[in-house]
Amino acid sequence: MIRIGLGYDLHTLVPGRPLMLGGVHIPFEKGEAGHSDGDVLLHALADALLGAACLGDIGELFSPNDPQWKDMDSSFLLKTVWDKVRAAGWTLENADCVITIQQPKILPYRQAIRTSIADILGVHIDQIFVKAKTGEGVGIIGSGTAAAVWCTCLLSRP
Template sequence: MIRIGLGYDKHVLTEGRKLILGGVIIPFEKGEAGHSDGDLLLHAITDALLGASGLGDIGSYFPPSEPQWKDADSAILLKKCWSDVKDAGWKLVNLDCVIALEKPKFLPYREQVCQSIANILEVEKTQIFVKAKTGEKLGDVGQGRAVEAWAVCLLEKTES
């Protein structure tokens, strides 16, 4: 059996926070506002994996109303969810992601981000791809006020 999952997240960019994408700190004067560390790419990936496996979503696992998740490391949250997905008999075929970000340029960090995600999920880097688009100066993303991420995964059931 195979299943696809789609994850999405959007965060306001604000001064005084780190810009973290896929577990990698990207040098920039603004970062994602969020209850956890704000790594919206890992949040989108988490939702894609949980959705494909039918196990829920990131909000049901880690409600933002619970103080224990304040400033939590999104890589740890993803690892917990991925462990549950694997325990349910699923394996990752591939993961394809898009980041919408006006600045900074993402391309210099792409390989590092793909490797970071592969390391978190304990899969081959060839199973992970991340690309970026700008907002073409339109909307919240184009005006540099927000960042968005989408993730699509393909899972395959490894056991009956």
Template sequence: MFRIGLGKDLHKLATGRKFLLGGVELPFEKGEAGHSDGDVLAHALADALLGAAGLADIGELFPPADPAWKDADSMKLLGISWNKAREAGWRIVNIDCVITCEKPRILPFRDKICASLAGTLGVDKSAVFVKAKTNEGLGELGHSEAVEALVVCLLERDDT
């Protein structure tokens, strides 16, 4: 059996925060505002995996109102999310990610981001791809006021 999952996350950018994508810190004067460390890519990927497995969503597992998750490492949240899907018998076939932001430039960090995600999920790096888009100067994404991640994943489970 195959299942597709879709995840999306959007965070405002704020001074005094780290800019994190897939557990990799990128040099930039702003970072994601959020209850956890704000890593939009880790959040969107967790939602895609959980949704494909039909288990939950990230807000259900790690409610933002719960102080236990304040400033939490989003890659740990991703790992917990994936472990739930894996324990239900799912395997990752592939993951495709799109990051939208005007700045910083993502391409110089893409390989490191893919490797970080693959390491957390225990899959070959070739199963994870990340691409970046700008918003052509339009809206909050185009004015470097926010960053967005869209993720699709394909999971497989042997139900025989």
């Protein structure tokens, strides 16, 4: 059996917060606003995994109204999700993610991001891919006000 999952997340970018993407701190003057550390990439990937396995969504598991998740490292959230997905008998074939952010350029950090995600999930780096797009100066992405991520994943189990 195989299943495809789709995850999406969007966070505003604000001064005074670190920019975290895929568990990697990227030097920039703004970071994601969020209840946890705001790692929009790890949140979208967690939702893709949960959706493919029909195990809920990230907001259901880690409510933004629950103070225990305040400023939580999203690597922990993704690892917790992945443990739940694996316990249901699923394995990851691959994940493909698109980051939309006007600045900074993501290409110099892509390998570190892929490595970080592969390490969190305990999979080979060739199972994870990340690419980035700008907003071409249009909308909340293009104005530098927000960052968004779409992730797909393919899960399998016997």
